[in-house]
Amino acid sequence: MVAPELTLSQARRNQLIIAGISTILLATLWAISDLPRSMYFALPPVIAALWIPALLAHKQRDGSRVWNMAFGVLGLAVAAVVVRAVWLIGRG
Numbered sequence: 001m002v003a004p005e006l007t008l009s010q011a012r013r014n015q016l017i018i019a020g021i022s023t024i025l026l027a028t029l030w031a032i033s034d035l036p037r038s039m040y041f042a043l044p045p046v047i048a049a050l051w052i053p054a055l056l057a058h059k060q061r062d063g064s065r066v067w068n069m070a071f072g073v074l075g076l077a078v079a080a081v082v083v084r085a086v087w088l089i090g091r092g
Helices: 008-032 037-055 057-062 065-091
Strands: none
Touching (some): 008 037, 008 065, 057 065
16 A cells, blocks of 8 residues: 655645644743753754755655755754753753
8 A cells, every 4th residue: 555645735734834833842942941051052043944844845845865865864953952952951
């Protein structure tokens, strides 16, 4: 059984929902947590990076390996910063 392929509007809608929810959660984390100064500088670019795939959904739809790798690396960087922030909060 093959999963149906998402249209551009469906993919963009899903990415906007994910980016919106993640932005709210990260902004809350940034506002109420006691993080080291470096994390306060790291979270705004991470929040901005969440919106890049949603804005460039047409590039993902094209299926270019270069763009997909760039979005994958961006996703890994975002995940690494978030995991580090959560680890620092849990440690403190």
